Amino acid sequence: MEGKTHLMGGLCMGAAAHSYYITEVLPVPELIVFYGSCLFGALLPDICHPGSWTGRKAKVLSKNISRFFGHRTITHSLLFLILVYWLTSTFTFMYYETVQIGLLVGIVSHIVLDALTVRGIQLFYPIPLRVRFPLYLKTASKGESVISSSLMLLTLFFVYKQMFS
Numbered sequence: 001m002e003g004k005t006h007l008m009g010g011l012c013m014g015a016a017a018h019s020y021y022i023t024e025v026l027p028v029p030e031l032i033v034f035y036g037s038c039l040f041g042a043l044l045p046d047i048c049h050p051g052s053w054t055g056r057k058a059k060v061l062s063k064n065i066s067r068f069f070g071h072r073t074i075t076h077s078l079l080f081l082i083l084v085y086w087l088t089s090t091f092t093f094m095y096y097e098t099v100q101i102g103l104l105v106g107i108v109s110h111i112v113l114d115a116l117t118v119r120g121i122q123l124f125y126p127i128p129l130r131v132r133f134p135l136y137l138k139t140a141s142k143g144e145s146v147i148s149s150s151l152m153l154l155t156l157f158f159v160y161k162q163m164f165s
């Protein structure tokens with residue numbers, strides 16, 4: 001999927017988590033941190049792709065991950081989720097739990113969306129098993145536009161639900 005679809009996915013899953021999972025009212029700065037983490041998490045797995053937004057921001061790391069692991073392997077796996085959980089549990093800083101939840105939500109949204117593409121993902125890396133949904137589409141196709149628009153509508157629904165319930 002393209003970066004903009006992943007951003008939409010991160011925003012949508014963040015809004016869903018905000019509606020159903022986070023029960024307390026968050027102050028505005030923490031809300032910004034939460035949604036920022038969701039968006040960053042939604043782009044982070046593509047660090048394995050040097051041409052992606054995260055790949056361009058961390059060129060050396062991205063090239064090395066790409067060289068050693070390839071595209072859509074470790075950074076699109078359950079192992080990556082565990083690593084990010086572990087790393088974000090290691091350090092404590094302001095709103096670290098909010099950052100942790102946001103990053104994990106964003107990464108999950110990325111993994112789910114890439115599992116909808118022809119190429120699929122290696123969810124159980126290092127086990128080389130390609131995982132994809134029975135219905136899948138090509139990146140940057142009309143199908144992706146439909147997914148992106150649907151995510152936007154769903155996000156609006158979750159925001160509406162959050163504001164008026």
Ligand SMILES: [Zn+2]
Nearest residue numbers: 045046076114
């Ligand atoms: Zn990806």
